[in-house]
Amino acid sequence: MKEVLTDRQGRIYGSLLGAAVGDSMGAISEGFSPEFLKQRYNGYLTDLLQPTDDGMTVDSHPGMVSDDFSVAYYTAEVMLENHRMMDHDMAVKGLLRWWEHPEYTVYCGPSSRNGIMKLIDPDKAVSHTSNLKCLNGLVTNGGAMKSGIMGVFNAGDVDQAISDTITMCRITHTNAPALAAACAVSAAAAKAFDNDVTYLDLINAGIYGSEKGYELSASFADPVCAPDVVSKIRWAVEIGLSHQDDFETTMIELADTIGSGLWAYEAIPCAFGMIAACKGDLLKGLYMAVNAGQDADSTACMIGYILGAMHGYSVIPERFRKLIDEANGFDLRKMAIEITKLQEGVKDE
């Protein structure tokens, strides 16, 4: 007989699962346009299906996650083994543990690759070989795709989540917009553990997180050109709130104007717009991100952390819970319990 989960444990499990389901479902639709997806799936994609051969997945099967959730998972694993909260050492070891899993690192984006190369083979790091002052191609969402896990480890503590996010992500993402976007997600995820939290609270936390992210990274960040993450979150939320009862219109409007691509100033603002559009409903939020295409798995993964923490695991179909663990060799329920134990242990020390 499994032990009954406490409210906190159930929400942590929900957050991990939400992120994993979003990643896995979005990996099927990533890179396709919404119109194409609608035709192919004869409506919306709402299931963990076998990925098609003409998409972004590589040798994948139903329920398998991609880089987004896996990099956070292995970082969490390292932290739990060492019984330590986030610090530079944990961030490095987490990345290197992940690097041992080619089935997931095959999806590695440009900034994560650069960060890992700096650690293991600096001659292959773009940031070491380019003479350019600004590497604008590195303003990516790969910090934000994994930072939700810092909201989980710091459930309820928004400022600590932000600070740990910077520690975790600055190895791979060294520019301010990428870090601000990462802090937006972790701040909202941490906030989502509050009792009686509303989706507008989550949006406020996201905006607060991104503003703080810019502030905290100003002293060390590399200069880049990029749209402003805070302005774009506000704009996306405005769109989301404007057509709340019209799923299709909001989805298309957000994908077409904000964009939900690889960039820190697209996928993250879009995720908050979708949270507003779906009034904080987890499954609706995931489906919207998945069916908007573009960088669907990252966008859905972020929404999953935030809204999964808000609602807990029970809103996620049992079939998904099983499939995620089976397909990836995870035990997310156990991980959730261990995370709460680490949190309690840290509090006692």
Next chain:
Amino acid sequence: MLYDKILGSLLGAAIADAMGTPLESRPVYLIKQDLGDGGFVYDYKDMPADSFAPDMKKGMVSDDFSVVFASLEAFVKHKGISREASIEGLLNWVHDDRYKLYSSTYMGPTTKEGIQKLEGTYVAENEYREEMECDQKTITNGAAMKTWVAGLLNPGNVEKAIEDALTMGVLTHNNAIALSGGCSVAAATAVAMKEDATLDEIVEAGIYGARVGYEKAVKIAKDAAGASIAKRIPLAVKIGLRYSNDFEGCITEMTDVIGTGLFANEAVPSAFGFMVSASGDVMETVYRSINAGNDCDTTGVIAASMAGAFSGFSSIKDGEKHLKYLSEVNGMDIEKMAKDITELLNQ
């Protein structure tokens, strides 16, 4: 009149490219700090050491204008835009000694892949990407940076401009959104070439071109998942109108919200926004576009080619000086090219 518009468009593009290239890839505050002595930049600058091409000389254009110039030579020779002429122009740009320096220094990733495919030398970096139904990596602005000449060669003929933009663009950009951007700029330039053109009509044609161009492009190229140019142009124009009397505000808002990066769905909408904010004045369009940084030479070329076609050479302050300077530094007879095109169109 026609000649004045053609020369205005060519010169506007050349000025934006030459002035914008040293500023490229920097954000606004670093443009001010590193190149503008604390303020904005209104002149040709030396190439900074930490830029794409530190060895290029002041006043030199980059890939944008040089590929257009090489293509125009082919279009004049073949009396119009065709697939053959477009290929000839592209390959001359790569192999002709007059253009080699530009193409080898600046060629963007998507254009490079396209040319390698034309020449049969392309080797796939990974097989998976070839099989992908949609492609996000090639939503770049390299089609739009050159297809404005499809508008230049089809004054007032929006539909033909769109067709010709697709013919030119698809050689290098097998991507519906990139081509939508190319068609948008071509359609807008075609309207700007009309004697009685208004800015309203130009913007309307740009939105129309982006929409229709996308619909046509998905039939001949890979689809793409990305933000829509047709939907972003109105937003950029709204920003342009709101900040028409506020140079700095216009640039800040445009870069914060729309972006001026390598992607067609950033550079193209922003170009329309800057042109509108400058009321179509060529030099003001150039200054606003280039000081926005990021891929600002391309944003500038797109914006200023439309503005130049709209306002004409005679409206450009010190136009003769710019013309002489840029023609000399780059070894390109821009005036003769404008005459050749005029003659072609009058035939």
